Amino acid sequence: MRYTRYEYKKSNKMKFICTIVVIVGVSIGGGLYASNLVFKGKQITDNKNSVSYTNDQNTTVVGTNIIALQCGYYSKEENAQASLSTISSYCQPFIIEENGKFRVLAGIYEEDDGNKKIDELKSKGIDVAKVSLNISTNTIEDKKIVEIIDGFLKITSKLEDSEVKSVKTQDYKTWAGNIINEGVTTKSEKLDSLSNCINNLPDEIDKKNSIESIKALYNLMKA
Structure with a gap:
């Protein structure tokens, strides 16, 4: 390539x-x-x-307007890591630890670009939600x-x-x-x-x- x-x-x-x-x-x-x-x-x-x-x-x-795309919120890090592996082919995901929980984020976007990424992820069967930043x-x-x-x-x-x-x-x-x-x-x-x-x-x-x-x-x- x-x-x-x-x-x-x-x-x-x-x-x-x-x-x-x-x-x-x-x-x-x-x-x-x-x-x-x-x-x-x-x-x-x-x-x-x-x-x-x-x-x-x-x-x-x-x-x-800036948003993060959340693809999971877990009590166990290993579950967050598994989710991360699932979506890594489509974005640049990362994990944020907050109060002993693990938030899986597909990235940070301007809202228009984020909405396009949401449509793409949903077309792959991936659940995703907006987090306003x-x-x-x-x-x-x-x-x-x-x-x-x-x-x-x-x-x-x-x-x-x-x-x-x-x-x-x-x-x-x-x-x-x-x-x-x-x-x-x-x-x-x-x-x-x-x-x-x-x-x-x-x-x-x-x-x-x-x-x-x-x-x-x-x-x-x-x-």
Whole structure:
């Protein structure tokens, strides 16, 4: 089978642009830095060979509906492992231990992609349920987290392509770092944890070494 090595940048005919334009409102009386900042100008272009961030001044990204797909919840780890083996041909599943129980998850997806994966799994006779992982977009920090997670899901979705062997992450990590550090003097615990998660990504992520990163992201979003 022919494999394509996927890089987080455009082909040589296109120039990778990573631009985050921050719109800041100033309160009428005090010049207060507004908390309702939004990221504007991010447009995601996704095709077989590339995912890139380009500038579109007419686009405002306000959030993404994110779901996990649960394929079982067990009191015994061996039963969870058996379930994991059953679905591993169709997705990148993992197990989360919570309060002595074992949750089997088929992955984390943007809702549209997740609904397609649900249909696929059900067509294989696999029971699956949605677990909402949505993060509010009430603060500047929340908006940053949503943007970064959305970018990471573009990478993991590419890994489900049978012709994609791996994805290089350096450009994504640089892009995410720019968002995290934009206008920040101190980071909250959650944003700092996300920063560590992104920085600890392998230089090249594949179907095998992506699981720990996906699990870390799930735990961060559920916290």
